[in-house]
Amino acid sequence: GAVVSQHPSWxxxxxxxxxxIECRSLDFQATTMFWxxxxxxxxxxxxxxxxxxxxxTYEQGVEKDKFLINHASLTLxxxxxxxxxxxxxxxxxxxxxxxxxxxxxxxxxxxxxxxxL
Amino acid sequence: DAKTTxxxxxxxxxxxxxxxxxxxxxISGNEYVYWYRQIHSQGPQYIIHGLKNxxxxxxxxxxxxEDRKSSTLILPHATLRDxxxxxxxxxxxxxxxxxxxxxGKGTKLSVKP
Numbered sequence: 328g329a330v331v332s333q334h335p336s337w338x339x340x341x342x343x344x345x346x347x348i349e350c351r352s353l354d355f356q357a358t359t360m361f362w363x364x365x366x367x368x369x370x371x372x373x374x375x376x377x378x379x380x381x382x383x384t385y386e387q388g389v390e391k392d393k394f395l396i397n398h399a400s401l402t403l404x405x406x407x408x409x410x411x412x413x414x415x416x417x418x419x420x421x422x423x424x425x426x427x428x429x430x431x432x433x434x435x436x437x438x439x440x441x442x443x444l
Numbered sequence: 445d446a447k448t449t450x451x452x453x454x455x456x457x458x459x460x461x462x463x464x465x466x467x468x469x470x471i472s473g474n475e476y477v478y479w480y481r482q483i484h485s486q487g488p489q490y491i492i493h494g495l496k497n498x499x500x501x502x503x504x505x506x507x508x509x510e511d512r513k514s515s516t517l518i519l520p521h522a523t524l525r526d527x528x529x530x531x532x533x534x535x536x537x538x539x540x541x542x543x544x545x546x547x548g549k550g551t552k553l554s555v556k557p
Contacts, residue, residue, distance in 0.1 A: 331487070361544070370531070371488065371547040420487050422545075431478065431537050433545060435487030 329355050331423050333436035340411055341444055347407045348439045350421030356401040357423035361433065362394070365418040377404045401426065411443040447471065447534045453552045456526075462519040464551050466532030469513040476537045477508060478545070479517045481528040488531065488547075491517065495537075522555045529553070 330353040340346050350360055358379050363371040375396055376384045383396035395407040404423075408415055418440050422433040449467040456462040468477065479491040492499055492506045494515070499506045505518040519526055531550040536543045 333487075363547075370549050371482075373544055373546065376544065418485070422487070430493065431476065431535060431543050431545075432490045432493070435489065438485070438487050440485075 329425055329434040331434045331436040333421055333439050335439060337440040339442045342412050343410055345407055345409045346411055346441060347405055348419055350404045350436055352402045352423040355425045358426040359424045360398060360404040361422045362406050363420045413443045416441055416443045448532045448548050450532055450551045455554050455556055456522045458524060458555055458557050459521055462522040462553055464517040464530050467514045468534045471512050471534050475534045477515050478533045478535060481530045483528045524555050527553060527555045
């Protein structure tokens with residue numbers, strides 16, 4: 328089956344630093360990838376839609392200058408949390424939609440747990 | 445906001461069928477019903493989707509009422525590994541923002557030995 332990986336699986340950083348999270352589709356091409364955030368005991372919240380070769384589309388209330396998204400190839404999207412603060416601590420999950428299928432199944436990565444001290 | 449309503453939690457005995465309901469009374473004619481589940485601290489996993497006909501795959505069955513205002517996900521023989529939060533999502537079946545997955549609170553299914 329289709330596999331999506333994320334790296335790193337967890338990261339701890341100091342307040343004010345930037346953190347980059349990678350999302351890769353391992354055995355399929357993904358024109359579209361998605362970034363979600365999940366706080367403890369809450370549901371997933373869509374942050375942005377990442378389209379290969381174009382600018383990401385951010386959901387309302389998500390700061391595009393703080394959460395930089397780059398989708399430079401059909402198998403890789405990156406999310407950079409700039410100037411991270413403790414309130415950015417969360418579980419970040421990416422997903423990818425297979426460009427070769429017509430339905431809306433998304434394949435999710437295992438998530439990245441970010442802790443900002 | 446999510447377009448679906450699900451019970452917050454359910455219990456099921458191991459080996460029994462788990463029937464998870466979902467209400468989507470405002471579903472439009474071209475929207476599909478998708479089911480995903482999330483095991484603790486992992487990314488969500490696709491289970492099944494359907495438009496109006498009942499669907500079955502190796503994981504589960506999806507029963508959609510004739511008026512499409514509700515559906516039921518059936519895990520025929522629940523195991524302990526099926527303990528997870530199950531999300532029912534209504535969305536369009538193609539790209540664009542209207543095809544995004546909007547997760548509600550889901551149903552936390554606990555399978556007990």
